[in-house]
Amino acid sequence: MDLGFLFLDQSWSLMQLRSLLCASYAFLLLATTLVVVAVDNSTYYVPRDDILLNCGASGQASSFDRRSWTGDTGTRYAPSLNGSGGFDALRLDPSVSTVPYSTARVFTSPFTYRFPLSAGPIFIRLHFYPSDYSNHAASDAFFSVTSGPYILLHNFSAYLTADALNFAYLIREYSVNVSTGGLNLTFTPSTTHPNSYAFINGIEILSIPDLFSSATPLLVYGDDDNHAYTIDPDQALETVYRLNVGGQAIPPIEDSGLFRSWDDDSPYIYGAAFGVTDSNDPNVTITYPTSVPNYIAPPDVYSTARSMGPNAQVNLNYNLTWILPVDAGFYYLVRLHFCEIQYPIVKKNQRVFDIYLNNQTAKEKADVIGWSGGIGIPVYRDYVVTTMGREQMDLWVALHPYTLSEPEYYDAILNGLEVFKLQNSNNSLAGLNPGARSQLYVDPGDHRKGSAKHKSEVPVIVGGVVGGFAVLLAGFCLIGMCKCQKKKMVKEGKGAVTSNGPYGLSPLSLYGNTRSVASADFNLCRYFSIAE
Ligand SMILES: *[C@@H]1O[C@H](CO)[C@@H](O)[C@H](O)[C@H]1NC(C)=O
Numbered sequence: 001m002d003l004g005f006l007f008l009d010q011s012w013s014l015m016q017l018r019s020l021l022c023a024s025y026a027f028l029l030l031a032t033t034l035v036v037v038a039v040d041n042s043t044y045y046v047p048r049d050d051i052l053l054n055c056g057a058s059g060q061a062s063s064f065d066r067r068s069w070t071g072d073t074g075t076r077y078a079p080s081l082n083g084s085g086g087f088d089a090l091r092l093d094p095s096v097s098t099v100p101y102s103t104a105r106v107f108t109s110p111f112t113y114r115f116p117l118s119a120g121p122i123f124i125r126l127h128f129y130p131s132d133y134s135n136h137a138a139s140d141a142f143f144s145v146t147s148g149p150y151i152l153l154h155n156f157s158a159y160l161t162a163d164a165l166n167f168a169y170l171i172r173e174y175s176v177n178v179s180t181g182g183l184n185l186t187f188t189p190s191t192t193h194p195n196s197y198a199f200i201n202g203i204e205i206l207s208i209p210d211l212f213s214s215a216t217p218l219l220v221y222g223d224d225d226n227h228a229y230t231i232d233p234d235q236a237l238e239t240v241y242r243l244n245v246g247g248q249a250i251p252p253i254e255d256s257g258l259f260r261s262w263d264d265d266s267p268y269i270y271g272a273a274f275g276v277t278d279s280n281d282p283n284v285t286i287t288y289p290t291s292v293p294n295y296i297a298p299p300d301v302y303s304t305a306r307s308m309g310p311n312a313q314v315n316l317n318y319n320l321t322w323i324l325p326v327d328a329g330f331y332y333l334v335r336l337h338f339c340e341i342q343y344p345i346v347k348k349n350q351r352v353f354d355i356y357l358n359n360q361t362a363k364e365k366a367d368v369i370g371w372s373g374g375i376g377i378p379v380y381r382d383y384v385v386t387t388m389g390r391e392q393m394d395l396w397v398a399l400h401p402y403t404l405s406e407p408e409y410y411d412a413i414l415n416g417l418e419v420f421k422l423q424n425s426n427n428s429l430a431g432l433n434p435g436a437r438s439q440l441y442v443d444p445g446d447h448r449k450g451s452a453k454h455k456s457e458v459p460v461i462v463g464g465v466v467g468g469f470a471v472l473l474a475g476f477c478l479i480g481m482c483k484c485q486k487k488k489m490v491k492e493g494k495g496a497v498t499s500n501g502p503y504g505l506s507p508l509s510l511y512g513n514t515r516s517v518a519s520a521d522f523n524l525c526r527y528f529s530i531a532e
Pocket residue numbers: 114148180181182183184
């Protein structure tokens with residue numbers, strides 16, 4: 001086609017030409033982006049089994065992130081249901097995604113879903129939205145969930161747990177090994193509580209690569225007393241924390257194929273010692289070595305980090321510390337993700353530090369470049385800590401500069417942090433329901449917009465310098481939030497805001513933190529990546 005002809009004959013103005021060029025450029029750009037994304041995703045792990053069951057519903061429905069859920073009415077995983085016990089939530093919090101939370105399956109006697117799966121490790125994710133369902137009051141639901149020999153939950157009250165955390169809904173993630181014959185998932189109402197019933201809103205079953213049994217963690221006793229610990233392939237684990245340290249929350253669809261949620265770490269930082277957050281130098285690309293498959297953690301985790309700060313003297317006088325409330329009486333696998341992403345750290349003995357877990361030395365003289373071999377190369381290390389007792393306790397993760405080797409910088413770095421609870425000798429992962437709420441508690445993952453609950457507590461705990469900072473952050477967030485919600489509406493084609501809930505897991509956290517107000521809103525904003 002002769003462009004000149006087109007030009008003269010149809011008298012195209014310069015403006016029209018410019019828009020044509022613009023449009024083609026935009027198209028090219030879009031095409032390139034799509035190609036890049038496609039290439040990227042194709043190298044991610046592809047699960048053999050990926051079941052999303054929308055309980056209490058029938059037919060197909062998409063969640064806000066466009067994953068397709070199938071109603072459990074008439075499903076082959078629960079043929080005996082015949083649609084009985086499916087109810088709508090009497091009121092759906094506007095912050096909560098319709099799929100899978102607006103419907104639930106309610107059980108007044110034990111019920112088992114049967115999943116014929118091939119043998120191997122899987123994630124089980126249980127989604128709970130504690131609400132009144134028909135004539136079943138939210139506060140009456142006390143139940144156990146077992147998976148084959150494993151007790152995942154016992155005398156569990158989603159209502160008490162969500163209330164203590166100030167979460168609108170809860171997601172529990174378990175890693176279990178399926179033996180031949182598949183998986184039986186059984187819901188059993190508690191017999192000790194009157195009118196007790198069990199319920200479930202959504203079940204995710206995802207086959208996963210071997211994330212744990214090939215790990216060679218050190219059991220931490222302190223100093224010279226650490227020794228190897230073996231995670232049996234048949235050991236069940238529960239994910240308690242999964243944090244993108246120094247970065248923003250990563251939603252399931254932006255994970256590297258395992259649909260995990262990565263949360264912002266700032267609500268868990270101890271005191272006001274936040275250190276500084278870094279993201280990768282534009283010239284540094286995250287490059288996975290064969291020892292770290294990309295399903296271990298997505299590039300977004302390794303491309304952001306938190307370090308102690310530029311002042312060596314300040315760094316020598318504090319520990320960069322995360323405080324993570326956990327159920328006592330269990331072993332915990334603590335997985336630390338590292339990657340140097342900023343020049344000039346390219347050599348050994350430039351940034352060297354000690355790692356303390358629960359005040360014990362887990363690793364002295366940690367040197368990320370020494371482990372990984374170079375800038376932009378991810379590495380992770382596993383440690384196992386033991387806890388005693390029965391109630392809640394705080395798990396401490398702390399980093400401090402190591403000085404004896406006279407490194408170039410007195411500093412420390414962390415990119416990602418995961419904490420998994422290991423089953424105890426009774427095959428159980430179940431903890432107790434949370435007790436009385438701490439008065440000054442503000443939840444890190446509070447996304448219940450429009451609920452004024454607990455709001456009045458905020459000024460009480462925000463004080464002094466930290467308070468001023470929080471106000472600044474909150475203001476910044478408000479701006480970001482407006483933008484996000486506008487985008488969200490466009491994306492969902494709806495006028496109302498939905499599904500702002502935490503992607504995250506809902507740890508049994510009773511730990512309050514002044515920064516949580518701001519960080520909750522940062523999470524909100526993360527949802528729309530540039531790629532999207
Ligand atoms: C699941 O339960 C059924 C019925 O009780 C039983 O026949 C089957 O062996 C169980 N499967 C597994 C893997 O436990």
